[in-house]
Amino acid sequence: MISSFISKSVVSAFAALTFFVVATKPLAAQENFSSEPLTIQTSDGKNHEFKAELATTDGQRQQGLMFRESMALTNGMLFDFGTDRDVMMWMKNTFIPLDMVFISKEGKVTHVHPNAVPHSEDIISSRGPVRYVLELNGGMAKNLGIKSGDTVRSKQIGNTK
DSSP states (O other), X not given: OHHHHHHHHHHHHHXXXXXXXXXXXXXXXXXXXXXXXXXXXXXXXXXXXXXEEEEOSHHHHHHTTTTOOOOOTTEEEEEEEEEEEEEEEOOXXXXXXXXXXXXXXXXXXXXXXXXXXXXXXXXXXXXXXXXXXXXXXTTHHHHHTOOTTOEEEETTTTOOO
């Protein structure tokens, strides 16, 4: 009787663990991202260099940084929407806090949303039409003094010097 109870408990625990692992992993195939150098020039004239993964397809933009457990401090992800539009983002299935830097087609920062909360389904708005969104580790924008009016330069944006 006791061994039957223990066996059922072990099976139940294993089933629960399996469900938890499966529920936290993406079901679709992971997208591949190319990357390129990206520079943010702040209003005080400082240049901050990053390696940005490029999210240029619907699949890449939908996946973004979901399910990542970490990101190097000098890395980020640049979302290219291909046209100017209002952009709405969220943090569902995103494990790390992120700063979202909203960027015009010319490469000007229009808005910074700091420290987006992991797993939140709250909508984060661009507050107007933008072409790009750069996601950086949470707190990076404040630490580097990145704000509206700064310039983001990359080959993808088309404004490298």
